[in-house]
Amino acid sequence: MTPQVDRRRVLLPLGVAILAPAALTSLLVALNQANTRDYVFLYLGIVAILGLAAGLREAIVAAACSFLLVDFFFVRPVHTFQFADSTDLVNLAVFFGTAGLVGTLGSRRRAAQRRAENLAWELQQANIELARLAETERQVRVLEETDRLRREFLANVSHELRTPMASILTGTTTLLRGQSLPDDLRAEVESLARESRRLNRLVSDLLDMTRIEGGIVELRPAEVDLTEAIAASADRLHRQSPDRSVAVEVPASTPEVMADWNRLGQVLDNLLENADHAAPVGSPIRVTAARGGDAVVVVRVIDAGPGVPAALRGQIFDRFFRGGQADPQRAAGMGLGLSIVRGLVEVQGGRVWVEDAEPMPGACFAFSLPAAAIGASEMDR
Amino acid sequence: MSDAERILLVEDDTGLRQAILGALEAGGYAADAVNDGIQAAQRLRADDFELVLLDLGLPFVDGWEILAQLEGRPLPSVIIISARGEEGDKVRALDMGADDYLTKPFGADELLARVRAVLRRVNAASTSPEVVRCGDVVVDVGARAVSRGGREVRLTPTEWALLALLAEHAGTSLDHRTLLGRVWGPEYVGDRNYLRTFIQRLRRKLEANPSNPVVIQTAGQHGYRFGPMPERAH
Numbered sequence: 001m002t003p004q005v006d007r008r009r010v011l012l013p014l015g016v017a018i019l020a021p022a023a024l025t026s027l028l029v030a031l032n033q034a035n036t037r038d039y040v041f042l043y044l045g046i047v048a049i050l051g052l053a054a055g056l057r058e059a060i061v062a063a064a065c066s067f068l069l070v071d072f073f074f075v076r077p078v079h080t081f082q083f084a085d086s087t088d089l090v091n092l093a094v095f096f097g098t099a100g101l102v103g104t105l106g107s108r109r110r111a112a113q114r115r116a117e118n119l120a121w122e123l124q125q126a127n128i129e130l131a132r133l134a135e136t137e138r139q140v141r142v143l144e145e146t147d148r149l150r151r152e153f154l155a156n157v158s159h160e161l162r163t164p165m166a167s168i169l170t171g172t173t174t175l176l177r178g179q180s181l182p183d184d185l186r187a188e189v190e191s192l193a194r195e196s197r198r199l200n201r202l203v204s205d206l207l208d209m210t211r212i213e214g215g216i217v218e219l220r221p222a223e224v225d226l227t228e229a230i231a232a233s234a235d236r237l238h239r240q241s242p243d244r245s246v247a248v249e250v251p252a253s254t255p256e257v258m259a260d261w262n263r264l265g266q267v268l269d270n271l272l273e274n275a276d277h278a279a280p281v282g283s284p285i286r287v288t289a290a291r292g293g294d295a296v297v298v299v300r301v302i303d304a305g306p307g308v309p310a311a312l313r314g315q316i317f318d319r320f321f322r323g324g325q326a327d328p329q330r331a332a333g334m335g336l337g338l339s340i341v342r343g344l345v346e347v348q349g350g351r352v353w354v355e356d357a358e359p360m361p362g363a364c365f366a367f368s369l370p371a372a373a374i375g376a377s378e379m380d381r
Numbered sequence: 382m383s384d385a386e387r388i389l390l391v392e393d394d395t396g397l398r399q400a401i402l403g404a405l406e407a408g409g410y411a412a413d414a415v416n417d418g419i420q421a422a423q424r425l426r427a428d429d430f431e432l433v434l435l436d437l438g439l440p441f442v443d444g445w446e447i448l449a450q451l452e453g454r455p456l457p458s459v460i461i462i463s464a465r466g467e468e469g470d471k472v473r474a475l476d477m478g479a480d481d482y483l484t485k486p487f488g489a490d491e492l493l494a495r496v497r498a499v500l501r502r503v504n505a506a507s508t509s510p511e512v513v514r515c516g517d518v519v520v521d522v523g524a525r526a527v528s529r530g531g532r533e534v535r536l537t538p539t540e541w542a543l544l545a546l547l548a549e550h551a552g553t554s555l556d557h558r559t560l561l562g563r564v565w566g567p568e569y570v571g572d573r574n575y576l577r578t579f580i581q582r583l584r585r586k587l588e589a590n591p592s593n594p595v596v597i598q599t600a601g602q603h604g605y606r607f608g609p610m611p612e613r614a615h
Contacts, residue, residue: 155465174400
């Protein structure tokens with residue numbers, strides 16, 4: 001409420017408290033009512049109405065004005081504030097006292113009414129708030145139930161698909177460990193093992209994508225030394241692609257990052273496998289890491305392959321985007337690898353992008369992660 | 382490998398049970414298998430095993446309950462084999478006393494490598510005759526025994542391997558990489574969650590106030606140390 005409006009609210013009732021007795025007096029004078037003391041109850045009515053409608057202050061002002069006006073116009077000697085008859089003084093004093101009492105009672109009633117109205121309003125607001133809370137609680141319950149069902153679904157799918165895959169993979173790799181397998185069968189069993197690993201990868205990618213999109217990726221962030229993480233990933237790539245060399249360039253001054261070791265490993269594995277598929281035979285993959293500002297470290301995975309055309313860079317991290325891969329091995333994938341990279345980097349507080357592998361031709365996939373603040377982590381304590 | 386090493390496989394899926402038994406036999410281990418939690422509890426009460434391969438989703442009594450029953454017992458060591466790959470499950474299992482967690486599916490080589498690593502910790506014999514003290518905690522490295530306030534503290538093989546390594550270098554800081562590589566193996570050197578979980582487990586057993594550790598202290602950003610740093614001679 002503005003001060004102007006507030007002032008008007010105060011002054012208007014006061015004005016009425018002064019003008020109403022004056023108007024009544026004018027009326028009585030105009031009607032030439034000589035014995036106006038008989039009509040004193042009319043003033044009392046004004047005081048009572050003001051007490052009810054405006055409050056005690058306005059009632060007292062009206063009573064005082066009435067007292068003075070009656071005394072001046074109707075009490076002998078008229079047109080003075082003197083009293084010829086002491087009875088008039090007593091009568092007016094009684095009037096004033098009665099007016100004050102009526103005004104007080106009226107204002108109290110008004111205050112009580114206001115309190116009741118306020119309480120009713122507060123009750124109404126509380127009911128609205130309760131209804132809103134109940135709705136929010138219902139929505140939270142629905143979301144929790146959805147979340148629970150999603151997790152349960154993932155756990156069930158995970159169990160139902162991975163257990164038979166485990167049977168196939170453990171069985172085939174056990175056979176492959178033996179020396180007695182004939183060569184023709186060995187090739188078949190190797191194929192079975194390879195395919196079950198690929199199937200497992202597809203299932204894992206689908207489950208991870210579901211977790212990312214559902215916002216239920218579980219992380220255990222800790223300080224991670226990028227030299228160790230990249231070396232571990234390069235070692236995993238070496239097991240499946242022994243001829244590919246990986247050159248790691250991480251200056252000693254590079255800070256550690258806050259990341260989940262396994263999820264960071266997954267990001268690096270995906271990018272290194274991509275680079276391995278894209279790079280020509282014999283060309284090394286470069287992995288660099290360097291401080292990218294005050295609070296982030298940027299990792300780049302650079303290959304000497306054909307690179308990523310500028311027109312595709314906006315879509316390459318979209319799920320199921322395969323970009324017309326010529327390599328049939330890659331085309332067999334679902335196009336989830338890079339979208340999982342993006343999801344896992346973003347959920348860890350970083351971002352991912354693609355750039356030119358300047359000065360040489362090729363692709364450079366880069367991602368940032370928050371640098372671990374010295375002394376910030378209590379997790380290792 | 383010693384003849385005494387016995388492995389119990391607890392897995393309800395028939396195909397996978399047969400495949401894992403085949404892998405263990407091909408790896409030269411003698412393994413028994415049961416297919417539910419009730420049988421597992423009975424076998425674990427009746428027989429001594431060095432290692433249990435424990436599935437979590439079992440009929441009747443699930444793997445978590447079996448793990449809880451084994452909590453605090455130095456043997457058998459436990460490797461969880463589960464289709465659930467969530468980090469929370471892994472940490473919970475390690476926190477409850479599991480020595481390792483293998484997510485399905487896995488190849489025979491990976492399985493046998495994990496089994497070897499855990500059994501290596503079970504059978505690790507120290508050449509150090511050293512007895513190391515810190516307050517009321519006494520670590521007899523040669524005898525593979527640890528006591529606190531004169532009472533024996535029972536540790537799992539992995540807990541013992543970690544404590545023994547720290548105690549053998551009492552007063553010296555060992556970094557995460559060294560501890561993970563020496564206790565778990567080179568493929569774990571960056572997985573600090575393993576180390577953190579086992580350090581917490583040891584602190585719960587050895588420290589009067591685990592949140593203000595005296596026996597196993599955090600050394601800077603990158604390591605842990607058994608006992609206080611030796612005072613410098615002036």
